[in-house]
Amino acid sequence: MKHSVSLAINGSVHEHDVEARLLLVHYIREKANLTGTHVGCDTSQCGACTVLLDGLAVKSCTIFAVQVAGKEIVTIEGLAKEDRLHPVQQAFKNNHGLQCGFCTPGFVMATIQLLQRYPDPTPEEIRHQLDGNICRCTGYRNIISAIQEAAQHIAPCDTESGSPREGLVLNQG
Ligand code: FES
Ligand code: FES
Numbered sequence: 001m002k003h004s005v006s007l008a009i010n011g012s013v014h015e016h017d018v019e020a021r022l023l024l025v026h027y028i029r030e031k032a033n034l035t036g037t038h039v040g041c042d043t044s045q046c047g048a049c050t051v052l053l054d055g056l057a058v059k060s061c062t063i064f065a066v067q068v069a070g071k072e073i074v075t076i077e078g079l080a081k082e083d084r085l086h087p088v089q090q091a092f093k094n095n096h097g098l099q100c101g102f103c104t105p106g107f108v109m110a111t112i113q114l115l116q117r118y119p120d121p122t123p124e125e126i127r128h129q130l131d132g133n134i135c136r137c138t139g140y141r142n143i144i145s146a147i148q149e150a151a152q153h154i155a156p157c158d159t160e161s162g163s164p165r166e167g168l169v170l171n172q173g
Contacts, residue, residue, distance in 0.1 A: 010078030047133030097146035
């Protein structure tokens with residue numbers, strides 16, 4: 001039996017009939033055709049599938065699509081504005097925070113939540129906050145540098161409101 005699921009991804013409404021067992025990550029990749037969200041494991045450990053769900057970073061392989069009907073999702077494709085990268089993306093680029101790039105969408109999405117909680121994070125805070133994301137290539141040092149640079153380019157956000165948009169409009173004007 002299929003269920004109709006409607007949700008907003010990067011501001012656009014998507015509606016599809018899906019099996020109850022369909023994971024959100026597969027909805028995003030196969031129904032919405034947004035393939036920037038990756039699948040790097042089948043154990044919920046790698047974080048490559050991280051997206052924002054109503055402003056909170058979640059591993060989209062741990063949630064069924066039917067569970068998030070009516071919610072707002074932001075994926076890596078929703079961050080850049082026209083030809084301008086989001087400050088977190090730009091900082092990863094500037095600091096060589098990626099090599100193969102497979103893990104990068106997940107790190108970037110998790111970083112947005114991190115910077116909402118820690119506007120000026122220490123390396124230890126970054127390591128702790130991103131311990132759910134795994135990178136095989138970089139050795140993490142450049143990722144930490146990227147996040148610290150991003151923090152300097154992003155205005156402190158309103159952590160009180162918890163608004164999902166607060167972290168996404170950071171210095172985008
Ligand atoms: S694919 Fe979701 S944590 Fe690895
Ligand atoms: S850049 Fe290759 S897995 Fe992180």
